[in-house]
Amino acid sequence: MGVVRKWIFPILRLLLLAALAAALVKIAFFPDNAEASDPAQPSGQITQPEVAVALGNITNEVTLKGSVAADPAVAVTATGMGKVDEVFVSVGQWVDAGTKLYDIKVETVPEPVEGVGPDGMPTIAQPKPTISYAKVFAPIGGTLTALTVLEGQQLAVGDTTGQIAPPSFSVTGALSPEQQYRLVSKPTEAMIAITGGPAPFQCTGLTITTPLPGTGDGAGTATGGAGTGTAGGTGTTVRCAVPADITVFAGLAADITIAAGSAENVLTIPTTAVKGSAENGTVFAPLPDGGTEERPVVLGLNDGTSVEIVSGLAEGDTILEFVPGAPPALDAGCMPMPGGGVACEGK
Known part of the structure; x- marks a missing residue:
C-alpha cells in the first residue's frame, strides 16, 4: 500500500497533466479547420422574413384626437334697402327660428310717366313713391348675441346687422392626408368618447371639409344643422354634431372613432409587405435563386396593420x-433622429 501511494499515484498524476498540456498545445497551434477561421471571410447569411397570404377579418376604423366646440354663430343680414322702421328684439334674448327681429321701410320710386299736355306739348309726371316693409x-334658433341696427338707420341689402349663437355643439378633429385614403367611403357617423364626460355616444351629420386654395387662413366651411360656419384649422377637418x-x-377633449367598413374572410397581408397603401400596390415574392419578383396587387380595406388584397395574390402565396x-416601421411615440437612430418617449 505504501508503494502505491509513493510511486503509482504520483506517476498517474504526471501522465494526466502531460496529456492535458499536449491537448492545449494542439488546440492553440494546430486547429483542424484553420482554413475556415479567417476573420476576413463572412460566415453568416442574411435572410429576409417571409409571410404567407392568409384569410382574415379587417375592420377599418380611424381614430382621431378632437375637441368639443360650440357651433359658430349665424349672421343676421338685411333683406331690403331703406331705413330701419322698428326693432322688436334685444341683444341677449332667445329667439326661435323665424322670429321677426326688425323691419325695413323701403321706398320704391316708380318710373316717370310721359304724357301730352292740354297744349299738345309732351309732359313727364313723377308718381309718388310706394312704401313697403x-x-x-x-x-x-338661439341667443341673439349682437344686433347693431337702430330705428331710422339706412341699410342696404346684405348688410350684416347681428348674429345668433345656436345652443348646439360639435366635435372637431384634424384628418391627415394619409387617413383620408381610409375614408373614401364618406362615412356620415362617428363614435365619440369625451374625456371625463358621459359614456361614448354616436354623433351624426359627419362632414369632412378641406380648405379651398387661396382661402388665406385655410379655414374650411362646414355645414351642419340649421346654419353654416367656418371650421378653423389649416388642413382637412372632421366635424360631427353632438x-x-x-x-x-366647449374645450373638452374627445376621441373620434370613424368606422369606414369591415370585411370577413378576405385575403390579408401585413401593411409592411406592400408598397402603397390605397387602391394599388406592389408586393415582392421570393425566387428560388434568392432574388425577388414584383407583383402588382389591388388593395381594399386597411386597418393600419393589415390590408385587404382584392386581386393579384392567392391564399398561401409567399411574399416578403x-x-x-x-425604412423600418416606428412604434407609437417614436421618431427618427436627424443624425440617425430612433428616439422614443419614456425610453
Whole structure:
C-alpha cells in the first residue's frame, strides 16, 4: 500500500497533466479547420422574413384626437334697402327660428310717366313713391348675441346687422392626408368618447371639409344643422354634431372613432409587405435563386396593420414581410433622429 501511494499515484498524476498540456498545445497551434477561421471571410447569411397570404377579418376604423366646440354663430343680414322702421328684439334674448327681429321701410320710386299736355306739348309726371316693409327674421334658433341696427338707420341689402349663437355643439378633429385614403367611403357617423364626460355616444351629420386654395387662413366651411360656419384649422377637418340630449362643454377633449367598413374572410397581408397603401400596390415574392419578383396587387380595406388584397395574390402565396429598402416601421411615440437612430418617449 505504501508503494502505491509513493510511486503509482504520483506517476498517474504526471501522465494526466502531460496529456492535458499536449491537448492545449494542439488546440492553440494546430486547429483542424484553420482554413475556415479567417476573420476576413463572412460566415453568416442574411435572410429576409417571409409571410404567407392568409384569410382574415379587417375592420377599418380611424381614430382621431378632437375637441368639443360650440357651433359658430349665424349672421343676421338685411333683406331690403331703406331705413330701419322698428326693432322688436334685444341683444341677449332667445329667439326661435323665424322670429321677426326688425323691419325695413323701403321706398320704391316708380318710373316717370310721359304724357301730352292740354297744349299738345309732351309732359313727364313723377308718381309718388310706394312704401313697403321688408321683414328680417331669425335664420336659426338661439341667443341673439349682437344686433347693431337702430330705428331710422339706412341699410342696404346684405348688410350684416347681428348674429345668433345656436345652443348646439360639435366635435372637431384634424384628418391627415394619409387617413383620408381610409375614408373614401364618406362615412356620415362617428363614435365619440369625451374625456371625463358621459359614456361614448354616436354623433351624426359627419362632414369632412378641406380648405379651398387661396382661402388665406385655410379655414374650411362646414355645414351642419340649421346654419353654416367656418371650421378653423389649416388642413382637412372632421366635424360631427353632438346630440341635443348629451351635455358637453366647449374645450373638452374627445376621441373620434370613424368606422369606414369591415370585411370577413378576405385575403390579408401585413401593411409592411406592400408598397402603397390605397387602391394599388406592389408586393415582392421570393425566387428560388434568392432574388425577388414584383407583383402588382389591388388593395381594399386597411386597418393600419393589415390590408385587404382584392386581386393579384392567392391564399398561401409567399411574399416578403417587409418591402426591400423601406425604412423600418416606428412604434407609437417614436421618431427618427436627424443624425440617425430612433428616439422614443419614456425610453
